[in-house]
Amino acid sequence: MAKQPELDDFRVPYFDDGKKNTKFSLDAFDPSAKPFSTGSKDSDRSRLSEIGAQLDNLQERLHAQRKRRVLLVLQGMDTSGKDGTIRAVFHEVDPLGLRIVPFKAPTPVELAHDFLWRVHSQAPAAGELTIFNRSHYEDLLVPTVVGELDAKAFEQRCCHIRQFEEMLAYSGTTIIKCMLHISKDEQRSRLQSRIDDPTKHWKFDVSDLDARKQWDKYQAAYRDALAATSTDYAPWYVIPADSKTHRNVMIAELLLRELEGMKLEYPPAKESLKGIKVE
Numbered sequence: 001m002a003k004q005p006e007l008d009d010f011r012v013p014y015f016d017d018g019k020k021n022t023k024f025s026l027d028a029f030d031p032s033a034k035p036f037s038t039g040s041k042d043s044d045r046s047r048l049s050e051i052g053a054q055l056d057n058l059q060e061r062l063h064a065q066r067k068r069r070v071l072l073v074l075q076g077m078d079t080s081g082k083d084g085t086i087r088a089v090f091h092e093v094d095p096l097g098l099r100i101v102p103f104k105a106p107t108p109v110e111l112a113h114d115f116l117w118r119v120h121s122q123a124p125a126a127g128e129l130t131i132f133n134r135s136h137y138e139d140l141l142v143p144t145v146v147g148e149l150d151a152k153a154f155e156q157r158c159c160h161i162r163q164f165e166e167m168l169a170y171s172g173t174t175i176i177k178c179m180l181h182i183s184k185d186e187q188r189s190r191l192q193s194r195i196d197d198p199t200k201h202w203k204f205d206v207s208d209l210d211a212r213k214q215w216d217k218y219q220a221a222y223r224d225a226l227a228a229t230s231t232d233y234a235p236w237y238v239i240p241a242d243s244k245t246h247r248n249v250m251i252a253e254l255l256l257r258e259l260e261g262m263k264l265e266y267p268p269a270k271e272s273l274k275g276i277k278v279e
Contacts, residue, residue: 005035005036007036007237007250007253007254007257009035010029010035010237010238010239010240010250011230011235011236011237012024012179012226012227012230012235012236012237012238013227013230014230014231014232014235015162015227015228015229015230015231024223024226024227025223026181026219026222026223026226026238029181029238029240030240031181031182031183031186031240031241031242032183032186032240032242032243033240034240034243034246035240035246035250036246036249036250036253037243037245037246037249038249041245044245044246044248044249045245047249048088048089048091048245048248048249048252049091049092051249051252051253051256052089052090052091052092052093052252053092054256055089055090055092055093055252055255055256055259056092056093056094058256058259058260058262058264059093059094059097059098059129059259060094060096060097061264061265061266062097062127062128062129062259062262062264063096063097063127063128063129064127064266064267065127065264065265065266065267066126066127067126067127067172068126068127068172068173068174068262068264069123069124069125069126069127069128069129069130069168069171069172069173069174070124070128070129070130070173070174070176070258070259071123071124071130071132071168071173071174071175071176072129072130072131072132072176072177072178072251072255073132073135073137073175073176073177073178074086074131074132074133074134074135074178074180075134075135075137075138075141075177075178075179075180075222076179076180076181076182076241077180077182077187077211077215077218078187078191078208078211078212079182079186079187079190079191079194079208080180080181080182080187080241081180081182081241081244081247082133082134082180083133084244084247084248085180085247085248085251086100086131086133088244088248089248089251089252089255090131093129097127097128097129098128098129098130098131099124099128099129099130099131100130100131100133101122101130101131101132101133102133102134103118103119103132103133103134103135103136103138104134105138106118106139115136115139115157115160116136116139116160116161116164119135119136119164120164123168123173124173126172136161136164137161137225137229139157140154140157140158140161140221140225141218141221141222141225144217144221144224144225145214145217145218145221154224155228158225158228158229161229162228162229162231162234165229165231165233165234166231166233166234168234169233169234170233174258174262175233175234175235176235176237176254176255176258177229177230177234177235177236177237178236178237178239178251178254179222179226179236179237179238179239180239180241180247181238181239181240181241182241182242183242184212184215186241186242187212188212191204191208191209191212226238237254239251
């Protein structure tokens, strides 16, 4: 009998004491796979709604406690579904205590500082669940592909990222990093749909085609970045993303597992409120 897939089967092996992980390859993961699908799009959506109700309850406890923090990092090629993931996975979750941070190209002011300067201020506060739509990894991947970072500078930034994330984890932040793994064929289809549908033109930028021309370079940069920054305190997971509903269910299952593992409870009742009657 075939082994049932587990979430950790899609976790990138941990970076080990400065030793580059040469065994990790994105090619080992099929972007069209649907290991956590419940059978159909409708049943996936039904499962997502069930998880959403649980996430809502857990996130309310997180916000009420105001002690722990959660950071969900979403990275992926254009059209891999970062926006769609946020809309679907958090549809049932109360926005109180939920914060979404989109990272665009750095501004001149941001470029005048170190590359993590703009990121640190956006890290989750106590009681927050923060979602990075793109992240500090943009400042690792893009400069590498366009040739602005050599191998030494790449390794230095990876080291800085590990230290930054370790500091966040030490201060009470649970970090979950998801690479939305889409195939080149599926990306072509989604880009074309944005061109063909006038209501989706706002989503399309000609620069998306330039990035697509460098597909192989981006895949190599992702491989090296994930291998160098997946740690026990901030692991990476490769999420097969050709199926939108499967992508959403898998990330929701992953987030549910992590929040349940935190054993979140509401704050203790206040003795001072006992017996008070509201007139």
